[in-house]
Amino acid sequence: MWTQDPWLGFDTETTGISVRSDRIVTAALILRIGGAQPVGPDQERTWLADPGVEIPAQATAVHGITTEHARTHGRPIDEVLEQVTAALVTHWTKGFPVVAFNGSYDVSILDAELRRHGLASLAQRLNGAPMLLIDPLVLDRSVDRYRKGKRTLTSMAPVYGVRASDNAHTAEVDVAMTLDVLAAMVDKHPKLAAMTAEELHSFQVIEHRKWAENFMEFLRRNGKEAHIDPNWPMSEQ
Structure with missing residues (x-):
């Protein structure tokens, strides 16, 4: 069962929300041996990058990293990209899943950054191996579709009995919280654990498309126009 496999939690903090134009500032990976029931201590790696561009004040307000701090203390972005990507690949x-909240954004901006810097893409590095991703946001929209309220990580955590950290929007803190939420979600919804990792990945592809199409139809009925990429996990938005 995938719940007994190692889970590699992944998160980035960036200069904005656009996959096409924004850049990675920090990244974090946490490996939990034994999936939902760790049998050893978490293994954590974090990176601070110099993204090579100005970090907007709006982004700094979220994650606390200024342009000056990134330039002074950050490592070259191509070095960070290579190390993070190597760990993920x-x-x-090995056939194990990566866990990320709103993970489509993180893997998509990582792939876009690789291409921007003339580095091999995720697809080139994987060479046909499956890119198994588990996203608690996609799963929550499916298993608890009609729950009211926001579905940010800090809003979702208490729903599953996980304390929302005061240091949310720090990459390594968000990763740990995401892993805790997924573990609690699996306990609450056993049908998720009954799938293989491959089946769960495919399930999310379908469920994300259904959610995107339904939400766009809702917006249109209310006189609003918005395009939500129905593709998952890779997005170009």
């Missing part, structure tokens, strides 16, 4: 090629 190694995990994926």
